[in-house]
Amino acid sequence: MGQMRRTGRSRTSARLLATAVFLGAAGLSVPSFTPAQAQTFAFSTVKVEGNQRVDASTVMAYAGIKRGQEVSAGGLNDAYQRLVASGLFETVEISPQGSTLVIKVTEYPFVSVINFEGNKRIKDEELAKLIKSQSSRAYSPATAEADAATIAENYRARGRMAATVEPKIIRRAGNRVDLVFEITEGKVVEIERLSFVGNKDFSDRRLRQVLETKQAGILRTFIQRDTYIPERLEMDKQLLTDFYRSRGYIDFQVMDATAEVSRERDATFVTFTISEGLPYTIGNITTVSEVEGLDAAEFAAVQRIRSGQTYNPAVIDNNIARMENLALKKGLNFIRVEPRITRDNRNQAVNIEFAIVRGQRIFVERIDIEGNATTLDQVVRRQFRSVEGDPFNPREIRQSAERIRALGYFKDAQVNAEQGSSPDQVVVNVDVEEQPTGSLNFGLSYSVASGVGFNAAFSESNFLGRGQTLALSLSSGTDTKNSSFTFIEPALLGRDLKFSVNAYYRTSDNEYSVYNTRNIGLGFGLGFPVGDQSRLNVTYRLAEDKLYDYTGNSPIITREAAVNGDGALITSALGYTYEYDNRITGLSPDSSFLFRFGQEISGLGGDTEFLSTTVLAVAERKAFAEEVTFRAIFEGGYIHSFSDTGTRVTDRFFAGGGKIRGFEPKGLGPRDLGATEKDALGGNAFAVARFEADFPLGLPEEYGLTGGAFLDVGSVWSLDDTAGFSGEVDDSFNPRVVVGLSFLWSTPLGPLRFNFSKAIKKEDYDKEQTFDLTVSTKF
Template identity: 60%
Template sequence: MRISAKAIGARGRVGNRVVRPAAMALLLCGTVVSTPFFTPAFAQDYSFSNVVIEGNDRVDAATILSYAGIGKGQALTTGQLNDAYQRIVNSGLFETVELQPQGGTLKIVVQEMPMLNTVDLQGNKRLKDDRLAGLIKSKSRNVFNPATAEADAAAIADAYRTEGRLAATVTPKLIRRSDNRVDLVFEIVEGKVVEVERLSFVGNRAYSDRRLRQVLETKQAGLLRQIIGRDTFVTDRLELDKQLLKDFYLSRGYIDVEVLDATGEISAERDASFVTVTVQEGQQYRIGEVSTVSTVDGLDANEFIDVQKLRSGTVYSPALIENNIARMETLALKKGLNFIRVEPVVTRNEANQTLDIEFVLSKGERVFVERIDIEGNTTTLDQVIRRQFRTAEGDPFNPREIRQAAERIRALGYFGNADVEAAPGSGGDQVVVNVDVEEKPTGSLSVGASFSVNSGAGLTFGFSEDNFLGRGQKVGIDITTGSDTVDSSLTFVEPSLLGRDLKLKFGAYYKTSDYADAFYDTKQIAISPALEFPVSEFGRLELRYRVFDDKITNVDADSSAVLVAEEAMGSPLGSSIGYSYSYDNKIGGLNPNNRFLLRFSQDLAGLGGDVKYLKTEALALAETKILNEEVTLRAVVEGGAIATSGGYTSRVTDRYFGNGKIRGFEPNGLGPRDLTGVANEDALGGNMFAVARFEADFPLGLPEEYGIKGGAFLDVGSVWGLDNTLGGTIDDSAKLRSSIGLSVLWETPLGPLRFNFSKALKKEAYDKEQRFDLTITTKF
């Protein structure tokens, strides 16, 4: 009787296509087993007084005997002998195994698995060797293991699958060398990318397919399918898309929404997929009655009503509820009331599709934060993560605060993944908060190009690091060159000075201009430190100081006497102190369809240096989405004024020109201008400006994946006011200008591209109109 097996095919082929794992497993691991011959009527017993082992080189005989588990003189049945054989084979150390009973001697003949000489990849072009090498567990100078080779082939195939190459095949093969060594080669056929040929929805009534496609991470293949990466079909991405779609509906009051399915069908050629998402929307609900009650003795619920921002008739959103709960719990902490919990009780009114919200103030469990453990951060300092918590060790445990801290950590942008979970501590009243992060690159180096009708072609160079030295600090350097300008800047931001929500900013810039449409040049240098901090939920205040030096040079002899006089002033040193207040309800993200932004700033120059003025600027923006969020309406009103003092007259480097404020006019194309017979009728700018812009962005009916939208705008405004009017010979009055136009906006993978087609409705005879404008900026 002989029991034998051969673990690798004679020609050295280890497996076939990864898409047939069963066949590969047989070929890799189980190859050929020669079963013993059995006589039907009799069972055979064996007893060996001696065991002889042959063929082993690296594995000693005692190890093989331990796998066999056979003792001298032990009576063995045929089944037990076969079990011994299986144990030796399953050790994975031997290519072939033979058990040869020879009277009272058992002869075990083995051929050891070969040593791996080299591990190589062939046929891979899209995925480079260094990326795939990290997936391979088979290493040179290790014993070859067929199961490991199979797992390596599967891992490589999975890497291609995540890139959308579902037809990729990976075949591991062996090349025999001398001295029982082999080369392991993974032959890769990459196949084509499986693109999302069609992305459609079933069951959606409130929102169109085009609107819902904007929500998903998966994109439909379009005009730039060779550049866009998100139109590649990735099965794992569908689960994320289902959650994104559900969150989208929930935030808009569809509390019963269900994303029933998201499936992708692959074409017969395996080069395209068709994704269908089935959704059951339900009905949209709004906030009904809002009330607050207290179950805590001595706690007056009326004190908490004032901090609520929830109003009847508002579209329901989970974020609205969470935000109001956070306000009330924060008020409780300010009043020194720990362990106060606010639980929302929601009552559904089917008849009028409203939700009554009752906030219940109750006493929570006395649980404390024992410690906060942070793992996974190799570069980012612990303190950067810890300061995202409003809770410290020893503080009362608040599950809602921990969830919000997790969101703040993810919002930093430093981590590819961040998990924050609470686990039981050393005692029943203790909790340990575990933070597990996975860092990602936070720096970027970019070289780019830009073009516009106004400034021509230009180059840009930029370096930025959002997590400098792991401290959460931001450093940036930008240099932009145009046909007539050079603009370079340096920025540094410490987001949490002294461990508080206090931003320290430092900025510096150097700008030069050689305007093609003006007969003078300018040079501007400035350094400005600043502090920024919150003053309300949506409001922030910035305090700053600036030192600057502006110079006007090369004024043409045929230019206005105003410019000649300003050049003669040289480069007076200026310094200013100022502040900016901003209110932006987008900070809370509570209403995805409406936004209101308000900015107000003042800068007082003259505490040092020769420049003396007070500059005041304001901006108000209102934005809303209508028609199932497919059309965006926007209104912007802004203005500015410079009031000089101490005998100082403003210069062109101080004044406003309305560039970019009123479309339809060339740069320096409107405002006060010297028309008193000089050859060069340069625009002089004005000490004041006021503009109102009304815009609409809307779809053009093209596939969403093209990224092309339309726009329309109406701009109204003026630039006026000079300190030096040459005895009144220059008209610096506020003369209204207006323009109307259409836009084509294209979000290309290379950068945002915008076409503006404008028509000036009201202008002065000396204004310079511009009917077409094209801008594009790209980084690579």
């Protein structure tokens, strides 16, 4: 087996031999050689020897020496260098012999087979795609060395910094060789410690949560982001900068990011040196117009910014977009809003003046999209608010780029503008790199309430490259079976209209009731924005809900199960849901608010007639240097029946099993105490307020263990008809109060949540559940 470095030695020997030959032929010695003594040669014959596949004319062309041409000793050396640089020959000798120049070459052998040895983490097929060496082609040491470096770099990108790759050749008969890449993969170089220097207002633990890179912990076998990848540090620098700037630290800088590799090259210690600066708030806000005829007050009225607010570049950008959109609505093109910022260091405030100015008259000539092999151009184009011929707005182009990246269809998306065919035209270039958008998942789930379950799901978020979503799911638990189908068109008729179709089939047979249910439904929805942070969804649902196989003796449920003879009712309902979510823009990094209100009215045909109303409000805020998260959740609902039969147990609300922790599913609320099984009846109304706090436990962040405490207050009440059962059924508002502690563990196998609870106010007939564990995983 011959190694490539031997080839390097043969090149050196050949070069020395060639130099000695032409110096000897010139009758010169090295010590006495000077330009003045240099001789020239003229060869009447050029003879090529040793070539088999490369013809003599090609060799002479590379040498660049013609018969009868005068050439110096330096010119002969240049000819030698050109022949070596051609990459066709393993050895080269140039020998002047009187009036004849002999060029003797040994051609590189052909590569018969390319093999990889020692690789376990990366398959041969993947490595073969990385290299440029090919079988049935001439062997090139330079190419093989470059291929070895490429393979080693690929291993380093996967955290195996100690990986080495050595190309070797095995010579075969017929001037052929086998090329073998001997690979020593080495161990994964994990990040043993992530530390920070210069941070005062935020702890190392909080800053580690910001980074894409993670620190290795007890689950290092499963974590994929705890390997050291140098390129990832640049992303982490930007993430840190965005984190601090969005919290008012306008002078923040990452001074340095260093990585020290252990002597064994199996661990890395990464240190970020930062300068936080001071946090600034927004001071005085003014708006001025430098365009004749434009009223600044009208533009100031659409602003959503206030003095005393934490300075955040995203807030400034959002308000500029609001004012420029107002200009477009008024039919005013080329109106720009310039933020003029002055610092008030004494008060740690930033004064902002929004200046309305007239921008340059530049138009969008065209939008060019490249790299989208699967995704249709129209999916990318509809993320732009501008089209060909519209006035060019750099801010809108940047926002369009963010919308393209947010689709999740592309690994990378770059949007740049360059001058078009004239100075007043620009061409917007969109260069995307696609990534897989479909998934096939198989999973397991477990909870104390429903036991072990199995689920399988297929989803494609860019169906046929049209940006549509297609999803199928099947799940089977101890007592339930669910299947569903969903299709979503996000841009119906090319507008911001989300059209959806969903169908479902569910059955239940669980220990918390003595009856079975079957639900079949088909629904349609249409959603559209009604504000920057709010949407309205209109829905229609057609369903059949069946209550059957009741084995208890509650007169109420017996009557409900006998409806229509077989317990099946058809519902035809029209509904709407309004949602306000300020997380859409993400302008407030330490607080968020979600509000959802919906109603559904049934009676457009079918067997049921009711009005169902639900409301959800969630407020969240981070405190204590964002180490602790406080959360307040209010949820409620009411269903009013217009029919004589009233609501059924399958329609009413149950607040246990999650809505109010500490109780079994169907474990609180109205109950038929006179029945043998003391059946839970549910209620037409429910309300619950949940107060939570999540906090660190002092353990390393990479362990994924955090703590929590909660207080739940709520109740389920109200039935339509309890005549004859007043002594056995209590449907009045009886509040329950539960306190508890939680342990949350984020693992690669799924999020685990352990809840330990205690009801400090309850009814005697309630069924408690003091411990609950939930886990869900996909693989």
